[in-house]
Amino acid sequence: MVKQTIQIFARVKPTVRKQQQGIYSIDEDEKLTPSLEIIVPHDLADGFVNNKRESYKFKFQRIFDQGANQETIFENIAKPVAESVLAGYNGTIFAYGQTGSGKTFTITGGAERYSDRGIIPRTLSYIFEQLQKDSSTIYTTRISYLEIYNECGYDLLDPRHEASSLEDLPKVTVFEDPDQNIHLKNLSLHQAATEEEALNLLFLGDTNRMIAETPMNQASTRSHCIFSIHLSSKEPGSATVRHAKLHLVDLAGSERVAKTGVGGQLLTEAKYINLSLHYLEQVIIALSEKHRSHIPYRNSMMTSVLRDSLGGNCMTTMIATLSLEKRNIDESISTCRFAQRVALIKNEAVLNEEIDPRLMIIRLQKEIQELKDELAIVTGEQRTEALTDAELLELEKLITSFLEDQDPESRLEVGTDMRKIHHCFHYLKKLLNDKKIHGKSTVSSEIKDQDCQEPLKEEEYKKLRDLLQQRDNEISILSEFNGMGRGRRQRKGGEEGRQPRR
Incomplete structure (x- = not known):
């Protein structure tokens, strides 16, 4: 002024x-x-x-x-x-x-x-x-x-x-x-x-x-x-x-x-x-x-x-x-x-x-749409019309870029439209299933590759068997030692229980 x-x-x-x-x-x-x-x-x-x-x-x-x-x-x-x-x-x-x-x-x-x-x-x-x-x-x-x-x-x-x-x-x-x-x-x-x-x-x-x-x-x-x-x-x-x-x-x-x-x-x-x-x-x-x-x-x-x-x-x-x-x-x-x-x-x-009145109108329209979407989430009401192919393709691009982003703070922003949220979950599920199938085939191929390899030598087999026997003995000793300690504690508790009252 x-x-x-x-x-x-x-x-x-x-x-x-x-x-x-x-x-x-x-x-x-x-x-x-x-x-x-x-x-x-x-x-x-x-x-x-x-x-x-x-x-x-x-x-x-x-x-x-x-x-x-x-x-x-x-x-x-x-x-x-x-x-x-x-x-x-x-x-x-x-x-x-x-x-x-x-x-x-x-x-x-x-x-x-x-x-x-x-x-x-x-x-x-x-x-x-x-x-x-x-x-x-x-x-x-x-x-x-x-x-x-x-x-x-x-x-x-x-x-x-x-x-x-x-x-x-x-x-x-x-x-x-x-x-x-x-x-x-x-x-x-x-x-x-x-x-x-x-x-x-x-x-x-x-x-x-x-x-x-x-x-x-x-x-x-x-x-x-x-x-x-x-x-x-x-x-x-x-x-x-x-x-x-x-x-x-x-x-x-x-x-x-x-x-x-x-x-x-x-x-x-x-x-x-x-x-x-x-x-x-x-x-x-x-x-x-x-x-x-x-x-x-x-x-x-x-x-x-x-x-x-x-x-x-x-x-x-x-x-x-x-x-x-x-x-x-x-x-x-x-x-x-x-x-x-x-x-x-x-x-x-x-x-x-x-x-600017025109920009204000656009801003208010966006705010109204966000409020409608938020209300739809709270009430559980969904829109009846389906997403277009262009919208679906855009969502899948967003999900792909989100998964490839190495930043732990990155977020997947798709708005509050329940149709888009559901499609995101379905698409993620599809990607996960495809990965599992691809993972099984990878494991089976690795097994086949191992079968094709030469058998283990006798010396290596003996070392592994001795190491396994040693671990079994250690476990038996630890178990026996643990049982003896528990019995002593029980006897000690019984003797204390039989002491006359003063």
Whole structure:
């Protein structure tokens, strides 16, 4: 079990030249936790509750400034989580921030250059690279891609996604089992044997995402998306299977509806996005309070799906994406405040091991058969069906190897089947009778051989006769001596019996 708080990182998006740069500073003292200080301009201070405050300071595990590339982000944030997933622990990485702050670029990446690949494609490459190196373990990789749009779940890997309107697609629903484990109905799992297959699934899902143009971002993602990698591993001959899942989450933009300047369908989308993020914040706040007994996971679909990731069996990492332009200072401060609350949550990641159900069934069937055989021995009931020729031949081979084995500790293991036990005894009896017949013929042949030999010489015959006479004399002497001793003991006992009593 690994107990640790959710790891939080900050990434600052490069500033567009046309926009005015906000004032911020990053303190990366090796002795202290890295901190980000944001300076509030005087002309924006009126919008805050405490308008006298001029700077805000927030602590993170690490802060990546505008010059950080995608490789650096993966190596420091995603790679440790991917390694824990390969070891059998659940993992989650989610990006949080306002529209246009770089969440999708961080999680999925850009399409223009190969070096712009995000966390998802780089993680897939790393995982399959590690799987190829480990030839001693059997791995199974499956992919799912869930979209939560207007508080309804949709399968981004559904082949009907492009041909049908969103309302016509089957909705993904959440239900709990008695052990409070979350299951997603109508969400397909696609097996990926290679990195190429997994990347094709990612491309298909990204093509189906709900994207629209807003004043904040020309290609704003209007939904929350969860790309999941389900990894199963098993060593040959072992009954233990490890299951681990990695959620890579791209949340929709977290900005105020009034600031977006949208209406109609986009306004409805923004309301749902903010509502689900509000419920996510409620869960975060409830988890950070020590004596809180109820955690409102069921308020939204996203918090239900991420139940394990927030305060459960998971190693979770959050990336706060920040657009520190002057006009976005208030949203950036709100994002950093949310990250500070997330950092208070503790997760307990447990190694996910279980017995393979198929091997368990085989083991139980064998145990049932052994119990039936044992019961048959106790009750004396035998099976009516006869043993096959192959079974009889196998038994005879076992008996032969048992008889030829010189080890005194060797045992004849034929199970508890009474039919096999009886056949073993019959076969041993047959072998013994064959040996007796063969032994008689050997004795008779020896006698014949002796008859063919020359008669004993006279001197040898005389020696044997004298030796026999000597043994007879010794026996007679010993017998006589033994009789005399017994008579003396009887007389002595009689004399003692006639002595007068004193």
